[in-house]
Amino acid sequence: MMNPPELQTEEMLRPPVNRSMRVLDRSFFNRRIPLSAARIFNSQNISAVRNTLTKSGDGLFLPRITTIRKDPDPSLAASGRKCYLLRPSLKHNDQGSWGPTVSEMVSQQNIGVIPYELEIGYNDWTYQEIMEAILPEEAAEGELPTGFTNVGHVAHLNLREQYLPHKHLIAQVLMDKNTSVRTVINKVDNVGEESEYRTFQYEVLAGPDDLMVEVSEENCLFRFDYAKVYWNSRLNTEHHRMVNNFKPGEAVCDVMAGVGPFAVPAGKKGIFVWANDLNPDSYKWLDDAITRNKVANYVRPFNEDGGKFIKRAAVELLSTDHGVKKVVKGPSKRKTLNADGPKGADVGEQSVVIKQPKFFSHFVMNLPASAITFLPSFIGIYAGPEFAGQEIPMPMVHVYTFGLKGDDNTPEFERICRDASELIGAPVTLDDPETEVFDVRDVAPKKRMFCCSFRLPREAAFRKP
Ligand SMILES: C[S@@+](CC[C@H](N)C(=O)[O-])C[C@H]1O[C@@H](n2cnc3c(N)ncnc32)[C@H](O)[C@@H]1O
Structure with missing residues (x-):
């Protein structure tokens, strides 16, 4: 472990450079650096010496390198003697370089200044x-x-x-x-x-x-073959934001669910989710995540084309009777004296059934490259005879899409709403307080991912084919 003689100590405190290395040679990074150290005469004084020398700037500052070391003399080290590494410009054999603090500590016989060879290697560099x-x-x-x-x-x-x-x-x-x-x-x-x-x-x-x-995301565990399904850890904030839009007891249709990063955490919150993905592997691991996270009462997996699924799911939900038994806390104290017990008694827990709604409150479509082209599937979604006479609340549609990145996003937001309006055949406009285009994240220097959320226009939902 020889050092090139021309290297100054300060330079050696950086890793050596080798731009032609093609196969990792960890030993290349080993160095012996000649430094000086303060030999601490009284082991009771270790932290006091360190504090003084750190304050005066005489200590060695090198991230991740321990500066309190065993004394290099083996017999002193055996008796527990320590030393403290000093700044490279302070030389043990040049008193002129010591500065006032070290000189004073030496004259008071608190420390001695000795040579110290620091061994440094691959593991010490980031x-x-x-x-x-x-x-x-x-x-x-x-x-x-x-x-x-x-x-x-x-x-x-x-x-x-x-x-x-x-x-x-x-x-x-x-x-x-x-x-x-x-x-x-x-x-x-x-x-x-x-x-x-x-x-x-x-x-x-x-x-x-x-x-x-x-x-793990949102306290849910997912297991999958990353070679066969889509997963993006950078979307976790977006998953969280979207799930926050849903209320317990609502029904949500996740049209391109992947392995379930919206659906499974939503299920854990008591939201009924019909989660679909065309990829059979996504379906398999979505199903696995539903079981693994014990949300089968709330999340149901499907494996078909999203465009067809939108209408089919709306129809099937209407005719599906499903509920989840839940234990809820009753009012904690009885207010009046009655046949069931005395005034002030605890009424405890009671079992209630949370019924799956007949209509979706939200549709989520996260396939930014093409999800917007699925919007025509919403035209006439509630125009079928099975919906006649029903009081149908219009769902929110959340469609992800890519757009151009600019200093001002407004023109891009307006363009996305125009595209959505054309595809759905009814106005989707930013003038509607429920419409929002959310700036999700950068995907490339000039490309961003957006999420356009709007209330499905009734005229689109009820239009007869
Ligand atoms: C960008 S990933 C989003 C997955 C998940 N929602 C997420 O946030 O991580 C899009 C998903 O859409 C699925 N997909 C692609 N075409 C589809 C289609 N026609 N119908 C339903 N799902 C589709 C893909 O298999 C993929 O899992």
């Missing part, structure tokens, strides 16, 4: 620091591939072209530095972006090709 040391120079300009999404034990990278020659190296360091990561994958092309089930093509860069993951 992922970021190692990336800066091994990736091409542009990396220093803040272009580091630090962004990855964690799905259970899988780290999912989407590496830019310039990093592809270093992909295995990046993956290995990423895995070393994140103990919960067991497999690192990289998205290989954009074909998956447009795939029917919103899955993607990937290559495994490190660890086993095992994408069976377990993730």
Whole structure:
């Protein structure tokens, strides 16, 4: 472990640089750094010495490096003697570099100043620091591939072209530095972006090709094969926001439910959800999540095309009798004396049946690339003879879509409402206080994901074919 002689100590406190490394060589990062240390004569004084030297700025400041160490002399170390690492510019053999605090402590015989060789290695550097040391120079300009999404034990990278020659190296360091990561994958092309089930093509860069993951969201546990179904951990805030719109006892139709990140947490809140997805694998893992999270009383899975499901579900809900028995607390104290008990007595718990409503209060369609094109399915949704004479509350429709990113979103919001109006054949306008276009998140430099929520216009819902 020889240091290049021209290196100054300060430089050695950064990881050594090797931009031609292709296979991870952890030992390359080992260094012995000549420093000085304060030998603490009285072990009772350790924290006092450390506090004084930290305050005066004479201590070594290097994140993650322990500055209180065993004395380098083995016989002193054996008797518990410690030393405190000092700033690199303070040299044990140059009293002129000590400064007033160290000089005074030495003259009072609190400390001695001794040479200390600090051994430092791969484990002492962060992922970021190692990336800066091994990736091409542009990396220093803040272009580091630090962004990855964690799905259970899988780290999912989407590496830019310039990093592809270093992909295995990046993956290995990423895995070393994140103990919960067991497999690192990289998205290989954009074909998956447009795939029917919103899955993607990937290559495994490190660890086993095992994408069976377990993730937790909103206190619900999901298990699924990430290679076969859609999941995006970055949507958790949006899932939470949407579920907050639903009230216990309401019925919700989740038209493109995936493995259930809206449906299952909503079920836990006592909301009746009919959750559908066209992908048989999504259906399988949605069903699994329903059982796993014990929401089968509230969430029912379906596996068909969303466009057809919208009308069919509306009709079937009307003729479905379903309820959930629930134990609720009665009023805590009796107000009057009656035959059942004395005044002031606790009436305790009682069992009630929460009936599934006959009409959906919300329809959710999260398939931003094309969900808006499913809006014509709402035309005439309540025009069938089975609905005649019913008093039907109009549902809220929440449709996700992509749009252009700009400083002012208003033109894009208006464009989305215009598209929705055209497709549904009735006005959807921002003048209606119930209409909202919510800015969900950035998906690319010029692309954003929005959610357009509006009350289904009656004229669309009752229009005869
Ligand atoms: C963007 S994902 C959203 C999944 C889930 N709602 C979420 O928030 O994570 C879109 C889902 O729509 C499903 N899908 C695609 N085409 C569909 C269709 N015609 N009918 C129903 N579901 C469809 C996909 O399989 C995928 O699970």
